[in-house]
Structure formats: structure tokens, C-alpha cells
Amino acid sequence: MKKLNWKKILINTAWVLSLVGVLVLLGASIRQKNHKRIQGVIVEISGAEKHMFIDEQDVLHIINDPAPVTGRPMRGVKLRKLENLVEKNPWVHNAEMFFDNQFLLQVNIVEKEPIARIFETNGQSYYIDSAMSKLPLSNKLSARVPVFTGFPSTKKVDTALVQSVIQLATLISLDSFLTAQIAQIDIVGNHEFEMIPVIGDHLIAFGDSANAADKLNRLKAFYQAAWLQHGLNTYKVISLKFKGQVVGIKENAKIVDPQSNIPTQNPLTSKRNTL
Numbered sequence: 001m002k003k004l005n006w007k008k009i010l011i012n013t014a015w016v017l018s019l020v021g022v023l024v025l026l027g028a029s030i031r032q033k034n035h036k037r038i039q040g041v042i043v044e045i046s047g048a049e050k051h052m053f054i055d056e057q058d059v060l061h062i063i064n065d066p067a068p069v070t071g072r073p074m075r076g077v078k079l080r081k082l083e084n085l086v087e088k089n090p091w092v093h094n095a096e097m098f099f100d101n102q103f104l105l106q107v108n109i110v111e112k113e114p115i116a117r118i119f120e121t122n123g124q125s126y127y128i129d130s131a132m133s134k135l136p137l138s139n140k141l142s143a144r145v146p147v148f149t150g151f152p153s154t155k156k157v158d159t160a161l162v163q164s165v166i167q168l169a170t171l172i173s174l175d176s177f178l179t180a181q182i183a184q185i186d187i188v189g190n191h192e193f194e195m196i197p198v199i200g201d202h203l204i205a206f207g208d209s210a211n212a213a214d215k216l217n218r219l220k221a222f223y224q225a226a227w228l229q230h231g232l233n234t235y236k237v238i239s240l241k242f243k244g245q246v247v248g249i250k251e252n253a254k255i256v257d258p259q260s261n262i263p264t265q266n267p268l269t270s271k272r273n274t275l
Contacts, residue, residue, distance in 0.1 A: 200232030
């Protein structure tokens, strides 16, 4: 008959009793914590480096409606419900909440960041972010982002056009020169764009968003050369529509298609819009 290993049994028993004790203490601690009252609310907002379209007071207003959470028992506050309420704000990308050891409600907010401002043909205006979400205008401030006009006001969203807008807006925003020089971008037929500059009385015929980065690099190189040689007022239209080229069109000049060498009348009719 095999002898019992009493030493091993005692050790295992001690470990089990210790674990039970820890669980009991943990449960008691949780119950005690749940009966504690909330001592305050700390709000941290991140995600938007340049803009703050939702601030601490906005978040506190949502959390404290219909009554302040400070002073309430922690067990009576449903954190997930509060998170969902805050995330209903169109400027909130994500909300996470927890109670710390000082019984403070910690609220971490990630704010959406606008990438472009849109003006529809029906006069409606709003921002969009990189996820194609519509963001409302704010009476607190205006975001300094590329402005797009002439966006078609249809019920069905033109996803391809929105993606082209986001692509262009991103490239322009990443370049300090282009951000300062491009006043607005007009959307014209066939998903093409025309740009209005801040300096110079000319129009930039951009074409569609294909090879957008290359077109913008060519535009910057042309600007550098034109400023040094002739000045920007020499040209009425700067066209980037032809692959690998920049075509500068002077006042009352005819456009020559580099591919066919056939002169045509200037078809560009966009004018400055007053925003």
C-alpha cells in the first residue's frame, strides 16, 4: 500500500487556503469599493493635435445629465452606458472610462480630426475626417483645413469622390507651402478639380486625383521657376492635366494639347467663390 505524502498534502492545502483567502479579501475589497462614492471626474482628450471641437465642459455636460456623478455610489454608475452616451457626440471617436484608486472617474476621449471642409452645391457645409465621417461645423472655432466647393448634393454618397477629396486634402495638409498657397479646390465634372491660389490671379487645372502627389510636386517646381523668371501674374491658367508636364497658359492664349498639338479654346470657367 502506497504511503500518503503528508508533507505534499499540507503544502497543497496551504496553497488552496491562501487562494481562497485572497479571493475572499478581493471580493470584500470590490464590495467595499462599490459602496464608495465618486470623488470627482478627470477628463483627458486626445487625437486632435490642432483642434478641440469638444472640450472638458462638453464631456462633463453629457456625463452629469440628468444629475452629477460626483458623490454618487460607484456601483450605481454604468460605465459602458456613459461611454456610449459620450460616443454619440459626432466629434468623439472613442470614449473609455474607469475608476482609479482615489475613487475618481477617469474619462479618456479620442477626438475625431477634420481633414477637409466641404461646401455642397445646395449650400450645406461640414467637415469630413479620414474615415469619411461628416463632422458638423462649430461655433467655437474653424479648422484650418483644405476647402472643397461644388460637392454634389445627392442622397447617395459618391465614395470615390470623397476618397479623392481625402487624398488631396491629406497631401496638401502635409505641405506647408501648399497649405498656405491653395485657397480652395473646386470640384468640376468627371471628378476633376480646379484650384484657386492665394497669391496670383490664375487658375490651377488639376484634373482628377490620379498621380496627385506627382502633380503637386510639379506644381511646386513650376511655382519656384515662375516666381524667379516671370512672376505668377504672367499666367492665367496652370494645367497639370497632362502627364509629366506643367502647361502655363498666358492671358487670352489658346491651349495646345501636347499630345495632339491641336489648339483649343480655354474650357476652364471656374471663378473665385466667396466663403
